[in-house]
Amino acid sequence: MSLRLYFHPFASFCQKVLVALYENATPFDPRLVDLGDEVSRAEFKKIWPIGKFPVLHDDARGRIIPESSIIIEYLAQHYPGKTQLVPADAELASQTRLRDRFYDLYVNTPMQKIVTDRLRPSGKNDPYGVAEAKTLLETAYGMIDQERGTKDWALGDTFSMADCAAAPALYYANLVMPFSSAYKNAAAYLGRLIERPSFARAVEEAKPYRALFPKER
């Protein structure tokens, strides 16, 4: 098997790549990284010193690929399948990347800011940064709700990399700042994502790690 994925099943950016792999039943060797364990973290940092996952290793091409979007682009190019993760049409591909960026930067990242603030040592919290993250999320929710009124998936009719990005981002964002009652279209979209077998599988596999999710203090 040529692909090896360094990841954690509970991590949102890792789930984004898992969805892409599961969509096309792409075989890979799963390597679970425990960043809370010194040895596991040190081993992983030898591969990618930045220390953030997911990271894909492709033995066939001798390539190490970090960054969830770059990994999915790589899979689309070298390991294509029935789900076209990035459309061939240049304009549609650009729309896909825009939405992928949107979900990463304006949903996943502020969601992580809120979650990781809960893990900070007492007295080291960043309430101003968390408030900024919540404002950003609220803006993003409104935009998603408006757009999702007319489309099933991020691009329209077809599932793409943008939906891989949206699924874990919206799933976890809904846990930290629920949007179901105020943003019906966004909630319906999240419902469709949860029912998609690729994401349903990622959610199921993350279940044993739910206790890791920090509660609000």
Ligand SMILES: N[C@@H](CCC(=O)N[C@@H](CS)C(=O)NCC(=O)O)C(=O)O
């Ligand atoms: N831009 C990166 C973000 C990756 C990222 O933030 N991963 C999180 C897990 S979801 C992580 O590694 N967190 C551990 C840390 O920051 O120490 C990507 O798209 O892959």
